[in-house]
Amino acid sequence: MLSQAFFDRPAPLVAPELIGKKLVRLQNGKRLAGIITETEAYQGQEDSACHAHVGKTKRNEVMFGRAATAYIYFTYGMHWLLNIVTDLPDMPAAVLIRAVFPVEGLELMAENRPMLADSQKWLNGPAKLTQGFGLTGALNGQDMLRPESEIFIEEGLILPQSLIQSSPRIGLGKTPEPWLSMPWRWEISWQEAYNRVNKENL
DNA sequence: CGGCCGATTATCT
DNA sequence: GATAATCGGCCGG
Numbered sequence: 001m002l003s004q005a006f007f008d009r010p011a012p013l014v015a016p017e018l019i020g021k022k023l024v025r026l027q028n029g030k031r032l033a034g035i036i037t038e039t040e041a042y043q044g045q046e047d048s049a050c051h052a053h054v055g056k057t058k059r060n061e062v063m064f065g066r067a068a069t070a071y072i073y074f075t076y077g078m079h080w081l082l083n084i085v086t087d088l089p090d091m092p093a094a095v096l097i098r099a100v101f102p103v104e105g106l107e108l109m110a111e112n113r114p115m116l117a118d119s120q121k122w123l124n125g126p127a128k129l130t131q132g133f134g135l136t137g138a139l140n141g142q143d144m145l146r147p148e149s150e151i152f153i154e155e156g157l158i159l160p161q162s163l164i165q166s167s168p169r170i171g172l173g174k175t176p177e178p179w180l181s182m183p184w185r186w187e188i189s190w191q192e193a194y195n196r197v198n199k200e201n202l
Numbered sequence: 203c204g205g206c207c208g209a210t211t212a213t214c215t
Numbered sequence: 216g217a218t219a220a221t222c223g224g225c226c227g228g
Contacts, residue, residue, distance in 0.1 A: 040220070049220070059213060076221050077210030083220085096220055116223080127221050171220050 001152050004145060007067035011041035011086045016186040019164050020082075022156035022202070023100050025133040026149075032108055032133050034100030034123050035156050035197060038187040040169045042083070043093045048179040049172045062141045063092035065127040065167030069150055072130070072140040079127035080136050084153075085146060098170075098185075099124045101193040102132070103202050107135070120194060157196050163188050 002021070007014060017038050025032040043052035051060040051073070063085055071083040071090045071094050083094035102109060109115070113131040116120050120133045124128040130136070135151070144152045166183045 042220075051220080053215075057214070073220085074212055075219050077212070077219080079219095079221050081220060098220085125221070169220070173219075175220095 001145060001154060002068075004066075004068060006022050007084065007086050007145075008088055009067075009086060011043045011095050012089075012184055014084075014086045015039040015041040015095045015184065016161075016164055016166070018095060018097075018153070019186055019188050020157035020159040020196075022103070022154040023129075023133075023151075024098060024104075024154055025135065025151050027105075027108060027112075027134050030105060030108055032105035033154075034102045034104075034129070035193055035202065036097060036100050036153075037124075037190065037193050038097075038099035038185070040096040040098055040186075041093070041184040042096065043184070044085070044091060047182075049169060049175045049182075050092065050094075056092075060092065063094050065089060065141075066143075068143065068145045070139055070142045070144055072135060072137055074137060076127075080130040081126045082133075082135055084138045096126060097129065099187070100129050101190065101197060103197060120190065124190070142167075156202060157193075157200060159188065159196070161194055165189075 018036050023034050045052050052063050069085045070095045071085050084099045085094050087093040109132040112134045123132045166186050168181050169185045
C-alpha cells in the first residue's frame with residue numbers, strides 16, 4: 001500500500017501519480033482490481049468545480065478530513081462516484097477515479113453489473129467502475145490505508161510521465177473560468193495500459 | 203465514430 | 216424546486 005504522506009499533498013500533484021497504480025477492492029474477501037487509467041483533481045474551496053466550493057456540508061464533509069479516505073457520493077439520481085481525499089485536514093481536496101483497466105476478479109465484476117462491451121472497457125467510466133467493483137455510499141469515509149480496508153491502492157505499473165496526458169476536466173457544466181479549463185484530468189491510453197499490463201503480467 | 207437525449211433521486215438553496 | 220464530477224440507447228455519417 002501507499003503511505004499517508006503520498007496522499008497528504010494537493011490533489012493536482014497526487015492525481016497524475018495515481019495513474020498506473022492498482023485499485024483493489026475486497027468484496028466478501030475476494031479481490032477485484034484494476035489499473036487506474038484516468039483521474040481528475042478537485043482542489044479546495046476556491047475550485048468552483050469542487051463540491052467543497054460551497055463550504056462544508058453533510059455530503060462533502062469527508063473531504064475536510066484526513067487524506068487517503070474514500071469519498072463516495074451519489075449523483076444523477078443513480079450513480080456512485082469514487083474519490084480519494086487528499087491534502088491536509090481542513091484543506092478539502094480529492095481525486096476522482098474515472099477509469100480503471102480490469103486485471104483481477106473479472107468474474108465477480110460481471111456479477112456486479114450487466115457488462116456490455118469487451119472486458120477491457122468494462123470499467124472505463126467513473127460510475128461503471130463503482131458498479132463493477134460493487135461500491136456504494138456504504139464505504140464513504142473508509143480509511144484506505146488500514147490493513148483491513150475493503151478498498152485500497154497498491155503499486156502497479158511504473159510509467160514514464162511522458163505517457164500521461166493532461167486535459168480539462170469533464171462534465172463540469174456551467175463551472176466558470178479559470179476552473180472550467182484547468183488541465184486537471186490525467187489519463188493513459190487503453191492501448192498503452194493493455195501493452196504494459198501484459199508485459200508486466202499484472 | 204460522434205452528438206443528442208431521457209432516466210432518476212439525493213442534496214442543497 | 217433545480218441541479219447533478221454519468222450512462223446507454225438511438226440517431227446520422
